[in-house]
Amino acid sequence: MASSEERSVSPEANGAETKPKSSSKRKNTTDEIEIDLAAPEPPSKRAKRALKKGKSASKKSGKDDDRDLLDGEDEAAEADGKPKRSEHGVWIGNLPFSITATMLKTWLVSNSGGVITDESITRIKIPTTKTTGRDKAAKPVNKGFAFVDFSEIGPKVSAIALSENDLAGRKLLIKDAKSFEGRPKKEPEPVVAGEQSKDGSLQQKDAFKQHENASRKVFVGNMSFKATEEDLYRNFEKCGEIEFVKLATFEDTGKCKGFGWVKFKEPEAAAWAVKGFVKIKEKVETEADFKDEEDGDDEKPQEKQFKTRKWWVNRMFGRELKLELAEDDHVRYKKRFGKDAKKDDGNEGRGKGRQPRSRGQDSNDGPTESKELRAADDIQVAKLTGAVVKSTGTKVTKKDIHLTTNMYEAVIVFTLDTTCPWTFLAKKRLDDALAKVRASQASPDVTFTVRYDSFQLHPDLPETVDKQEWYLRNMHMDNPDAQKLYQAHMSDQFEPLGITLCFDGTIGNTFQAHRVIQYFQEEKGPDTASRLVDGLFMRYLTEAKNPTSEETLVESCVEAGIDREEATAVVRDQSKKEAEVKRGMRDVAMDIDSVPSVRFEGRRRDITVRGAKEVPDYIKTLETIIKDSS
Known part of the structure; x- marks a missing residue:
């Protein structure tokens, strides 16, 4: 108890003085170490281990070295990892592609008359071409020019004097390495400049240095006839703000003629459009974009990342567009009505100095010859x-x-393959619908013409393959039950038409059939082509004939009303219409990937129907075309 009471007594009660509280940190009793920065760095443990193994202990200079502690000369020496290039250099062109640095050095020394020595040449650089997939053991081919540096100006002047001398049968061009005389001016590339907007898009007002009268209008050519103003607007909206879009259209159909104009609000946007692409910035998605808001509260908000990429505007509907700057409106106005416009005083054709005749006065005293009117x-x-x-x-x-x-001929483009039963079903139903519409006199001002386009569902098929086996393996995944259901369903579809299908026989590549159809469609007309298509389908689907055999093709042509000798000659000469049919198939394949496909071309719009529809559906589409085209 006594000890506790003694501890509880305050220092003031005992009359003792209060001592300052000692610090918890220990005082540094050792003297500061002086470090000589100019002294070499002592080797580290890693360097000592390397020395024991016989390796070099030299440390590679990195970016994190204390370069600020070095003197100016040491800093320059360390910063320059490579030897400093000489200011006395020459450029040598028209070199043989197989020359080496040793051969070039020997030629310079031997032809300079002793002015150029081996010691005076400090550097020879011969750039080589980098070709992918080349044999690494083979020597690379140079680009036909080289850079040579000398230690002083005398050898440099002597080397330039050797210009136009022969080396391996080639006259060399040697000039100062800093001389760019004769080099064509390089067109300035579109460099994206300007600040970045909040949404990550680029402000491209400084991307091009434009003249004050730079055109803001772009001519767009080689467009598809299906193109609309909306398509043109969507294609070029990335280049900049668009003022208006204009398409040249046909008066009767309203369809595009294949060219038009786009006018932007800024000349820079038109310049980007003519280049064929525009540089845009897109946001890069990070992990933070997929996290919930609650999960990301603890972490600091990260800055949004963007990447720059090219947005191409030089293609539309698979066609390469022709893009050119067009004359702006104010430029055309100045040319016609400005100060520099050609002034027409009405004296053309009358000769200089002659006054225009007054009203009622003949230009010639003699009788005038009357021009024959066009009829x-x-x-x-x-x-x-x-x-x-x-x-x-x-x-x-x-x-x-x-x-x-007001008569209008509406074209119906029927895309087919001669081995597809659904295509034959669609053709029979379309023929029925056309017959009913023509009989109803509902289209006195509109006539319909059917044109057949070719398409191959299986272009890799050989000439002859068993039909049952091929369908089982490729269409029904080796499932016999699925094949039986398919055959029963197709038989039910053709039963109302009075057609009985036969699923035996062979199948083959249909290219020759398409070639014959296209040839006689052009030579004999659409009615003959329609009968020829019916004959090919009937022989393949009901008689189990091979669709590409000479017998099938010739008999179908004869049934369509074509002379047998002419049909045989066309079938045997496989070069007729071959290139045109292949090109047409490529064009068709850009728009569709299955058959049947029927496109009804109207006066104001086109209607495309895919698949085998019912007869009332085709009648409704035909009536719509009549209504729009009347």
Whole structure:
């Protein structure tokens, strides 16, 4: 207890003085070590181990060295890892592609008359071509030029004097390495400059240095006839803000003529469009973008990352566009009505110094020769060309003019393959629908013409393969039950048409059949082609004939009304229409990947129907085309 009471007594009560509280840290009693920065660095444990193994202990200079502690001369020496290039250098061109540095050095020394020595040449650089897949053991081929540095100006002047001398049969061009005389001016590349907007897109106002009268309008050519103004707008909206889009269209159909114009609000956007691409910035998705908000509270918000890439605008609908700067509106106005415009005083054709004749005064005193007026047989041609219609001795009424000018021929493009039963089913139903529409007199001003386009579902098929085995393996995954269900379903579809299918026989590559169809469609017309297609389908689907055999092709042609000798000659000459059919198939394959595909081309719009539809569906589509085209 006593000890506790003594501890509880305050220092003031005992009359003792209060001592300052000692620090918990120990005082540093040792003297500071002086370090000589100029002294060599003592070897580390790693360096000592390397020395024991007989390796070099020299440390490679890195970016993290204390370069700020070095003197100016030491810093320059350490920063320059490579020897400093001489200012006395030459460029040598038109070199043989097999020359080496040793051969070039020997030639310079031996032809300089003793001015150039081996010691005066400090560097020879011969760039080589880097070809992928070359044999590494073979020596690389140089690019035909080299750089040579000398220690002083005398050997340099002597080397330049050797220009136009022969080396291995080639006259060399030698000039100062710093001379760029004769080099063509390089066009400035579009460099993306400017600040970055908040959404990550680029502000491209400084990307090109434009003239004050730079054009903002771009001419776009080689477009598809299916292109619309909306397609053109979507294709070029990445280049910049668009002021307007204009397509050249046909007066009768309203379809694109294949060219148009795009006018931007800024000249820089037009310049990007002509280049064929525009550089855009896209946000790079990171792990933080996929985390929940609660999970990311503890972590610091990371800056959004963006990457720059090219957005191409030089292709549309698979076609390479022709892009050129067009004359801006104010430029065209100045050319026509500005100060520099050609002034027409009405004196052209009258000779210099002659005054225009007054009203009622003949230009010549003699009799004038009357020009023969152009005449046209067709009233539609006369309307478009401004010619006079030839007299026929009959009166032309307004009703006749109305019928002549409003007739429209609608084309139905039927894409087929001669081994597809669904295609034959669609053709029979379409023929039925066309017959009903024509019989109803619902289309007095619209006529329909069917054109057949070729498409191969299986272009890799050989000439002859068993049909049952091929269908079982490739179409039904070796499942006999699935094949039986398919055959039963197809038989039910053709039963209302009075057609009985036969699934035996062989199947083969249909290219020759397509070639014959396209040849006679062009030579004999669409009706003959329709009968030929029916004959090919019937022989393949109902008689189990090979669709590519000479017998099948010739008999189908004869049934369509074609002379047998002519049909045999076309079938045997496989070069006829071969290139055209292959090119047409490639074009068709860019738009579709299956058959049947039926495109109804109307006056104002096209309607595409895929698959084998019912007869009422085709009738409804035909009536829509009639309504739009009347």
